[in-house]
Amino acid sequence: MLRKIVPDPFLLILVGTVLLASFLPARGAFAIAVSWLATATVVLLFFFHGAKLAREQILAGITHWRLHLAILGTTFVLFPLIGIAATKGLAGYLPAPLLTGILFLTVLPSTVQSAIAFVGIAHGNVGAAVASASASQMLGVVLTPLLMSLLAGTHGGAGGLEGMGEVALQILVPFVVGHLLRPWLKDWIARHKAHVNLTDRSTIIIAVYSAFSAAVLGGIWHQLPPSALAALFAIDAVLLALGLAFTWGLGGLCGFAREDRIALLFCGTKKSLVQGVPMARVLFPGGEAGVIVLPVMIFHQMQLMACAFIARGFARGFDAEIRDEA
Known part of the structure; x- marks a missing residue:
């Protein structure tokens, strides 16, 4: 029953981390050590992200440019x-850092991982999902800091953004170095996949505790x-509903097949x-x-709960079609 209510048990770990930081926040020398550890794990995270992304995955199905353009455009x-509209409309009603978090x-x-998993469960175009999701992650290393810098600076965000040099050193450079070293690292990463994947979650836990x-x-x-x-729960729910409705409608307007x-x-x-x-x-x-x-x-x-429900619905519909055809 717990799995139905909380599909991702990692959420419980995050909640526990927030509670730990609330009652036992890092102070003094310990806070400095946690901050250095968080920085080191961020660098390692993006290094492994670069090493794990194969160019073949990103280029696979690139000929289906209309689908990839629709995904990346969304x-x-x-x-x-939508984020710009939300932060403008809610200015004065919510704390400024929370508005920046919505924009972020x-x-x-x-x-x-989860996008491809849900596409697979729903019997969608997995190859296109791999290509687009991988390209999105690679582009996000550059586009997310740039967009945030531009939008927070021109639309009233309370970003307090660090210099782009720090972004390059902690995110972009490790990502590029990891990707360049992929030919020599991919076999080692495949053998130690569980340990490498542990980097993702440990980085989040340390970063959340530090922040x-x-x-x-x-x-x-x-x-x-x-x-x-x-209000934040309601805003997130509206954002997700708008995204789901738009993408499904856009696919129909573009004449995409069900899988696409x-x-x-x-x-x-x-x-x-x-x-993030x-x-x-x-x-x-x-x-x-x-706060952000x-x-x-x-x-x-x-998104995990909603997409799990929707993917299972698609899967049941697909199974029913197969039974009807049989």
């Missing part, structure tokens, strides 16, 4: 536009009343927690980062 154009959520790239510790010491729970948190519409639905609406939390720690000051990652964390769980 991720990096539609969602940011909308400029994040798609996920890879929330600074936020707690800065008075996060006094800045965010229960009404603001309730499924790939667009799942890849176009996913937002990466794995890249470490990026937030690089892009924003520690106290603000703790809240929309991403909530949206992550919502």
Whole structure:
């Protein structure tokens, strides 16, 4: 029953990390050590991301350019536009760092693992999903910091963004180096896949603890009343509903086959927690980062629950069609 309510048990770990930071925040020398550890794990995370992404995956199915353009356009154009509208419309009603977090959520790239998994469950175009989701993650390393810098600077975001040099050193350079070393690392990564994948979640846990510790010491729970948190849940739900409705409708307008519409639905609406939390720690000051990652964390769980329900529905429909044909 717990799995039905909480499809991803990692959410419980994140909640536990937030509670730990709330009651036992990192202070003094320990906070400095946690900050250095968080930086090191972020660098390692993007190094492995670069090493894991095969160019063959990104180039696979590239001839289906209309589908890939629709997916990437939804991720990096539609969602940011919604984010701009939301932050303008809600200015004055929610704390500024929370508005920045909503905007940050909308400029994040798609996920890879869960998007492809849901497309597979729903009997969609898995090859196209692999190509688009991989390209989204690679483009997000550059586009997410650039979009956030531009939009936060021109639309009233309270970003407090660090210099792009720090972004390059902690995100872009490790990613490029990892990708260049892929020919020599891919076999080792395949043999130690479980340990490499552990980097993703451990990085998030350390980054969340570091960010929330600074936020707690800065008075996060006094800045965010229960009404603001309730509003955030509603905003994330609306964002997800708009994304799902738009991508499914766009697939129909473009005349895509059912398999391609499924790939667009799942890849176009996913937002990466794995890249989002470490990026937030690089892009924003520690106290603000703790608030800014809240929309991403909530949206992550919502998209998992909604997409799991939708994917199972597609799978049942597909099985019924097969039985009818038999």
